[in-house]
Structure formats: structure tokens, C-alpha cells
Amino acid sequence: MSDQQIYRLRAPVSGREAIAPVQAGVVYRDGETGEELEPVAEVLPLSPSESKLPRTPVNLRVCRRCEQLTGRDLATCEFCGLPAG
Ligand SMILES: [Zn+2]
Structure with missing residues (x-):
């Protein structure tokens, strides 16, 4: 179970x-331009969610x-529960 919300x-x-996942109080900057990134x-x-993938x-x-x-990345279908594969 992932409690970390991913943001654009x-x-x-x-x-x-x-x-990226965003944590409160942390400022995120673009690696090339140094600009502050806003969610x-x-x-x-x-x-x-059980799934960690966007x-x-x-x-x-x-x-x-x-x-x-x-x-x-889920072992079972999140809708009907059928195992993957
Ligand atoms: Zn299903």
C-alpha cells in the first residue's frame, strides 16, 4: 500500500x-533551470493505492x-480480483 501521492x-x-511524489514543506526545483516546480x-x-505506478x-x-x-504492479485485478498472468 502506497500512501505517497504522486504529482505532476x-x-x-x-x-x-x-x-514525483511531493512531501509537505519541501521545495522542488528543475534540475537544469533551477526553477521552482509547482504541483x-x-x-x-x-x-x-495498492499500485505505485502512474x-x-x-x-x-x-x-x-x-x-x-x-x-x-498489482498481483490481482483491482476491479474483479482475478490474479495476473
Ligand atoms: Zn478484472
Whole structure:
């Protein structure tokens, strides 16, 4: 179970973006420009979730029983509970 919410961060001037878990009170900066990155969106899955992977196509598989998209790092389908593989 992951309690860390992952955020999409953006530098306001350059528009450069990063995906990272955010901790309260910590300032995040772009590695190249040094700009402060601001959280602009929460990334699915929302915390807390069994899955730690952002909901991107490469991180999802189609369940062979219910045909829903579920995280590749989960041992069972998060919708119907069918074991992976
Ligand atoms: Zn399923």
C-alpha cells in the first residue's frame, strides 16, 4: 500500500514538467533551470493505492476476465480480483 501521492509538477516560466511524489514543506526545483516546480495535478492512482505506478499506458494491462485496465504492479485485478498472468 502506497500512501505517497504522486504529482505532476510544472515550472511556471519554462513550462518544464516532472512527475514525483511531493512531501509537505519541501521545495522542488528543475534540475537544469533551477526553477521552482509547482504541483499542478495529482497523478492517478490517488493515494492510498495498492499500485505505485502512474496511470500511463505502459503501466497498465487489460484484465482477461473483466477487460478493465489495471496496474501492472498489482498481483490481482483491482476491479474483479482475478490474479495476473
Ligand atoms: Zn478484472
